[in-house]
Amino acid sequence: MNLKSNPKRPRGGAADPFFRLRLFVAGDEPHSLKARETLFRLCREHLKDRCEINVVDVLQDYRAALDCHVMAVPTLIIETPPPERVIVGSLSDEDKVLAVLGIARGKVRP
């Protein structure tokens, strides 16, 4: 499974970086479902069209997970902007996810 939340890469200014995110999940296992739901919601609320989410199901494609040194799922890899960052788990700590993405709750764009 390879889903893109926004297949068109929108143009953005230097102050609004574009996020390329890759989320590794295991089918419909509970933590994977939760991570997917949380990520899509946060992106919808905070990044609008400034992101591309690539969801990789390791049950279908484990090779991609091994190539990216993924040891546990769910794992979110923030590929761009650099540096690459990794969050392991069901993304239950949303503040931490936003902090890693460099987004503060107060900075939500209308």
Added chain:
Amino acid sequence: MTEKKPSHEELQARLERAEAVLAALRRGEVDMLLGARDPLVVRLKSLADENERLVREWQTTFDNVNDAIWLLDAEHRIQRSNRTAERFFGKVREEFIGRRCWEIVHGTQEPIPECPLLRLRESLRREILELPIGDRWFEVTVDPVLDGNGNYSGAVHMVSDITERKRLEEWRRASEENFRRFLDGLPLGARVVSEEGDTLYANRAFLDMHGCDSVEEFQNIPSRERYTPAAHTEHLSRREKRRRGEYVPPEYEISIVRKDGAIRHLHVQRDEILWDGKRHFQVLYRDITERKRMEEERDRVFQRLRETLGTTMKVAVRVVEMRDPYTAGHQRRVADIARAIAVEMSLPAEQIDGLRYAASVHDLGKVAVPADILTKPSVLTAPERALIQIHSQTGYDILKDIDFPWPIARMVLEHHERIDGTGYPNGLSGEKLLMESRILAVADVVEAMALHRPYRPALGLDAALQEIEAGRGRLYDAKVADICLRLFREKGYILI
């Protein structure tokens, strides 16, 4: 291909990622772990689900074990109870909780003196008590529960109904005791030995056979001295065979040397038994010394009787042959032919012995025939022939009251009978005639025709065999005739 050595930064990143994985595992947020190189994955169930499942499994097991189980706190108050305990004591769970176990089990306000919990506080190790309540037996097992510092913090209290086990133990003890009493009073020697040959028990009769006062005294005599040399060799051979797992008959005879040096012969029967709950052997000994002595005496007497009888018969034969020199040697030759036929027919050795005996005296009845008729050098008249023919009956009358181990008298009586019933004296036929009589008839005709007679010259062996061939199946038993013909014609048997 050599793997590129990772940089410090890469190693740092991997370490951070591993730590992130560990943290996620601790939070219980991981569905699956992936191998570093292989496509193997370890799927993690939701910890909560897993915990719930484990609790359910534990509770089900706890409730369904056959023993009544309580978990006690440090003051011996019941904290938890399983369903079996409810059934056991006829109370619902709530009636147990908070009460002390002795209130429920014994109905007392204080623990009973032998209460295993009192010992457990000291030993901090499993303690067990077996006790009867009503008409049943119970086993109470208590195991300590220790806190992190190794201090007593409670106990697992288990009550099992062991009535059946107790009954079986009691039954086994009683049956073994009965068995021991039975062996004690047995007139046969009885011994229980281990697989290694150690004597675990011996009754009075057995010790008396060996002239010993106790099992210890018996054990202290080396086996070499307990047996005669031949019996000791056999004993070692049996022991070696048993050691190799080979078959040894369960019954045999041994010859022992008593402490006073006397030799006794024993019949032994060895059977596997359970003794003190273990596999051993029960060996029964019957003293057959007296029986052996009587058998030997009987054999000696029998042998003497045979010899006496043999001498008597020889005297009788000599009397006949002195009166009838033409038949001198006839009986011996007939006996030889008859024996050769019987051997070819594979008759049992015992039967052949009887046949030879009968053949060597078959003309005994001629003692009653006037000597001048026996030696008359011309053809006999009808009355003379009739006188000669009564010799079978006379022989029978002389022999019939002698107690031979074979039907000698009947063979003598029937040696002139023919299988078609045309013989004398009784005109018996076929199966009514003894097989030995049928053989004797053929041997007698061959010898008589082949050699010289007072009233005619020898007709020769060929004529004799032709007579047998012509009468085969009519006058003479077909099988006997065939074998006789084969003996002379093919196997080169010669009349001497």
